[in-house]
Amino acid sequence: MxxxxxxxxxxxxxxxxxxxxxxxxxxxxxxxxxxxxxxxxxxxxxxxxxxxxxxxxxxxxxxxxxxxxxxxxxxxxxxxxxxxxxxxxxxxxxxxxxxxxxxxxxxxxxxxxxxxxxxxxxxxxxxxxxxxxxxxxxxQYATSKYSVPSPTTYLSYVLLAETPEKQIKIIKKLYNLLIKEPALIEATEEEFINSFTGREVTIGIKWLVLAPKNKMVTTNKPSLIYFIRALIDNKFLSPSYYSNENKLLIYVFRDNNGKSFTSQRISSSKTDMSKNPAESNRIDNIIYSLEEID
Structure with a gap:
């Protein structure tokens, strides 16, 4: 079979x-x-x-x-x-x-x-x-009214926090740490907040970490995957996001030129992924600092 x-x-x-x-x-x-x-x-x-x-x-x-x-x-x-x-x-x-x-x-x-x-x-x-x-x-499929998901369903993240106020506070701190030079992302604060509160994403978040490949410079996708998984591992995002990992990354993030990722490119990056991709230490430090927010 x-x-x-x-x-x-x-x-x-x-x-x-x-x-x-x-x-x-x-x-x-x-x-x-x-x-x-x-x-x-x-x-x-x-x-x-x-x-x-x-x-x-x-x-x-x-x-x-x-x-x-x-x-x-x-x-x-x-x-x-x-x-x-x-x-x-x-x-x-x-x-x-x-x-x-x-x-x-x-x-x-x-x-x-x-x-x-x-x-x-x-x-x-x-x-x-x-x-x-x-x-x-x-x-998700255990319903008598199963249908293909509506295209208006937004595949953005929802950051976990005790209150909506604390959620926004954490998201804003995360945003400020990620845009600190040398920036890991490029996005407006509004778009970043939308991306982590389950709202519609229009322009997306550019991931600026780069990697040399065949004498060319491309977006370092393993570092992006590491970032999202680190948020999950540290309980800022639900583990359920693993089930739609590729779709969420494609919906929310863009490469350094603002172009959309493909599922094939994301999947191939997972295959080649090391335990400590580029900027992993900085990403860890950023996420650890979020735990200090009251």
Missing amino acids: SEKILPFKNLDIFLKVDIYKKLKSFYKSFENEYDGCRIKNINKKTHQIVFYRDCYKEGESEFDILTFENHIKYILLEYIQTSIDNLEILFRNNFDNKDKIQQLVDFYYIQINKIFNENLINKLTFLNKYKNILQEELA
Whole structure:
């Protein structure tokens, strides 16, 4: 059967076989004299390794924490995104058959529970959040009035905050930090606020981080992907945005010349993405500073 009929096929294979190979290699990579003497603690329940840092400033932690989740997160997200894309194709092909839609929802809900079974979740508890991403995506189709989404639905982000006032305060600080020279973005404050309050985006946000490629300079898309994922990881954006990652990036952001991205360009950038793309340290510092807002 094709991947379109079995939308979780590759994800299932990864979680049954490859993930354990990667877990073994994760621990094995630290079995050397240099790393071994720096290890403070290994937690094989949460799969976290606590290291003594080589150097740190006064007031900073003397430890670094490496996790297996972060080690495989981007690979796992690619499988999740592929599964979501396949689900969308399946449901769009059957959107006029309401009975078939509900049958598919019920069937694939069972499949998700089988793939992310209790034994797997007990061994790798962080996988539960990825299971939830797929279930939330599937829940969107669980309605007797399923239809193709309206083109007037705005695929912009909604920044999470306790109150609307604090939301705007955080967005404005984020904007000011991103436009500080050398600027990472170019946009009006109004457009930036629209982009993170679920409103319509017209011009979009230019991502100005550049990368050399084949003697040319292009927009550094991995750094943009890293930025959005960092907002999610630090709970400023909902994890549900992983399910529409490409669409959201395309709707909200533009390249350094103001041109729209394509889904193919975004996806290829994920494949080539390193753990620490350009400007990742600055992005981390910007997002950490948002937590200081009262």
